[in-house]
Amino acid sequence: MRRIDQPKFSAADVFSTCISKVRKKDLKKRFESIIPDIESAEKSYKKLAEKSMLYTFSDDLCIRRNVTKEEMKAVYTQRMANSGGPGYEIYNLLKRGTFNRTCPICGQRKVSTLDHYLPKASYPSVVVTPLNLIPACPECNKMKLDDAAHTSEEETLHPYFDDLGSDRFLFAEVQNGEPPVINFFIDPPKTWDEKLAQKVKNHFISFELNLLYSMQAIDDIIGQAGFWYQLNKEDLKNQLSFQAESRRMAHPNSWQTAFYEGMSQDDWFCEKGFKKFIE
Numbered sequence: 001m002r003r004i005d006q007p008k009f010s011a012a013d014v015f016s017t018c019i020s021k022v023r024k025k026d027l028k029k030r031f032e033s034i035i036p037d038i039e040s041a042e043k044s045y046k047k048l049a050e051k052s053m054l055y056t057f058s059d060d061l062c063i064r065r066n067v068t069k070e071e072m073k074a075v076y077t078q079r080m081a082n083s084g085g086p087g088y089e090i091y092n093l094l095k096r097g098t099f100n101r102t103c104p105i106c107g108q109r110k111v112s113t114l115d116h117y118l119p120k121a122s123y124p125s126v127v128v129t130p131l132n133l134i135p136a137c138p139e140c141n142k143m144k145l146d147d148a149a150h151t152s153e154e155e156t157l158h159p160y161f162d163d164l165g166s167d168r169f170l171f172a173e174v175q176n177g178e179p180p181v182i183n184f185f186i187d188p189p190k191t192w193d194e195k196l197a198q199k200v201k202n203h204f205i206s207f208e209l210n211l212l213y214s215m216q217a218i219d220d221i222i223g224q225a226g227f228w229y230q231l232n233k234e235d236l237k238n239q240l241s242f243q244a245e246s247r248r249m250a251h252p253n254s255w256q257t258a259f260y261e262g263m264s265q266d267d268w269f270c271e272k273g274f275k276k277f278i279e
């Protein structure tokens, strides 16, 4: 759940590059005739995304113009995402759009593909529009439904547009059960409007981030337990609080920030609870 910089390429440039080697004259002519449509679709996409209203984006390109959805999809799959395609260089540059190649959707796994925020099956006019192509890990890409959101409640975060600032919204707690679990949850700041709060919650659920972060946290406990065994409760609380502060400076809402902060405030976890994760 991280914001990333918007790509510098325009949709018309990317589309023109992708169709530059089309050999069939008729197809090339039809593609060239829709360049103004690609441009205007990008403009309205941007306007709507800035207002968190992409669920209202309507795409009638293939009804108005003489191109099919299959032809448009192939511009992406064969001429951009394919290593022999003229758009492949741009495809790779877009994938590099994140610091450390971390997937901006989950904030944990590594980027290996581009995800269409508005799915390519239903939105032909933005099939190669850079603002619609999000660097993503394979799991997040797979979890994304083929169906786009139709209401604001169904939307997930858009890494090029949604700025969550530095307010804390991700938290963690330990649940002392058999076995114990680390539970992550969203608690939005009071200053957020309801729409943004709902979007973040929906993103967290849709991409199963509680499960991902819980598993990472347990790996972390197992890896650090040898050191923690040597500390008394107060020293471990201080140690975790120090780690939370350091993580918060890097990313205020990474799972590590939430995890170390939550555990540093839990007496049971620091006294003996962490040992239950490795017994």
Ligand SMILES: [Zn+2]
Binding pocket: 103, 104, 105, 106, 107, 108, 109, 136, 137, 138, 139, 140, 141
């Ligand atoms: Zn991911």
